[in-house]
Amino acid sequence: MDKREFKRRLAQTKRIVIKIGSGVISNNGSIDEDNLRTIVEDIASIGSKKQILIVSSGAVASGMNIMGLKKRPDNIVNLQALASLGQPELINTYKRLFEEFGIKTSQILITVDDIQNRRRFINAKNTLLTLLKWGILPIINENDTVVIKELRFGDNDNLSYHILNLIEADALIILSTIDGLYTKNPTDSEAKLIEAIDETTDFEDRGISLLGSGGIKTKIEAGLNAAKLGKLACIVNGKKPHAIKRLFDDDGFRFSYFIPQKQTINSKKSWIINCMPSGVVVIDRGAEKNILNNKSLLPSGIKKVYGGFGRGDVINIENEEGELIAKGITNYDSSEIEKIKQHHSSEIVNILGYKYSNDVVHIDNMAPTKDYSED
DSSP states (O other): OOHHHHHHHTOOOOOEEEEEOOHHHHHTTEEHHHHHHHHHHHHHHHHHHHHEEEEEOOOOHHHHHHHHHOOOOOHHHHHHHHHHHHHHHHHHHHHHHHOOOOOOOEEEEOOOOHHHSSSHHHHHHHHHHHHHTHHHHHHHEOTTTTOOOSSSSSSHHHHHHHHHHHHTTTTEEEEESSHHHHHSTTSSTTEEOOEEETTOOOEEETTTTTTSTTTHHHHHHHHHHHHTTOOOOEEEESSSSTTHHHHHHOOTTOOEEOOOOOOOOOOOHHHHHTOOSSSEEEEOOHHHHHHHHHHHHHHHEEEEESOOOOTTOEEEEEOOTSSSEEEOOOSOOOOHHHHHHTTTTGGHHHHHSOSSSSSSSSSGGEESOOOOOTT
């Protein structure tokens, strides 16, 4: 796919997630309202033809401005307090700016638990789809006031991908402070913009990772994950005036885009792959071949169990060499699997006194992760 084809397909999309980074809408620790107004104007110009969702950073920066702070704290409690202080100010700014164009907005705060838990995932999806049906523009942020550091998405780039998957949007536009992925540090005069990105792109330049600084790594991860779903994704310099409008209308506008994969996975399996596993089961070679042949995981193929997980949790399925073969939703908890492992399915009732299913992980609830193309 070349740049012209990407733009042609982008123009045909119906539902878009736009991620706005804190560096795009903040300036010296406060909200850059002039730039944000331009972004809102661009979104309003395309919003009449498309459904738009915004994933926005900036709550901490807004809180810092209220408190008169120039340096971002490194203490997570202070950051959570600043996010609590700044989030209402941020959402009110969005509300006021969008109202100038007759657009109503809503606020959604999400934690990693809301994504990892399938029931909460579905509830969030239903809420967002209802808001879009009503013509409301949702503005989404990670709930920084309550998240635990170890459980964070890490940034709103990954959150934006999860939202793309959750509401099955057509495209992800990531607004950054640079034009996209470069061959070197963008400040280097020899740096060149890499326009087209896919899973074969070499992210190493003379032994130095192109993803090592500037927050570009998580943007690439989000874009590649979107491409695995067959979705459009791009990185755009949100500091340039009318960047979103130019993305659609200006053929000379520079940005990086991701080439959608032809062989894609569905939304549910993408959710499974990107869930944090609650435990691990180790399988034998026979079970590994069965997964290759699109078959469910039976207890007879399980050799070991690690972690204390419950029924309905997402677990890793690994071979005896420690290689991740698949991830899936388990029909039994860890203690039950420990008892039925290496036994035939017909023995489950005799061992446990009951049976939920013949398989530990059904193929419909499994997402293979290993590339078997060379097997």
